């Protein structure tokens with residue numbers, strides 16, 4: 025499994041980045057919702073990164089979400105959704 | 120392995136008066152995550168949290184984690200939703216993401232440490248008491264960071280049940 029990948033989708037209006045863990049159930053729900061909505065996004069499975077990459081990504085994620093928890097979804101670089109908040113995700117991406 | 124983890128989770132839920140995740144897909148995904156972590160790190164660390172791979176630092180997030188009881192108390196579910204209260208069990212719509220209670224400093228410190236601290240060999244597992252908040256933990260060495268008040272390891276002392 026690749027740690028960082030682009031997930032294709034028909035909806036490309038927003039720049040969407042997902043910080044996830046490959047083992048996390050709520051992250052899976054998030055991935056499924058994004059797939060159902062057919063949204064294109066960048067998926068980072070943090071636990072699959074190499075040690076140096078983890079350090080780098082951790083700093084980036086911490087800037088968005090000080091608790092450094094998963095999933096964290098960043099829409100257009102400034103809207104941060106922490107956790108699988110279905111309605112917030114839909115609103116940010118469909119609104 | 121997967122059946123072993125399932126039994127361990129179900130037994131633990133029953134013994135503690137909790138219920139296992141009432142969302143069947145989420146339940147299976149969380150069990151798979153525990154199995155993956157067991158294989159990856161050698162212990163079943165929380166599937167919804169990043170472990171460091173250093174057991175001393177990850178001890179508080181080995182399932183069932185140190186935060187479970189407080190979270191089930193306050194939110195009706197543990198952080199992952201693997202263990203829930205009776206109320207959430209009866210109404211699975213109440214399963215929803217809850218805030219992370221684990222201080223991020225623990226992983227941060229572990230990532231900087233890169234290796235396990237040296238511990239004294241001992242036959243019995245000692246109990247450590249946080250001098251700041253009174254938190255008690257039975258483990259080989261003091262927690263690197265108190266999961267409750269975030270005090271550093273040097274604020275822990277060995278706790279003796281006879282003298283207090």
Ligand code: SF4
Nearest residue numbers: 165182184197198199
């Ligand atoms: S949050 Fe739940 S699943 Fe995760 S370690 Fe704690 S008790 Fe286990």
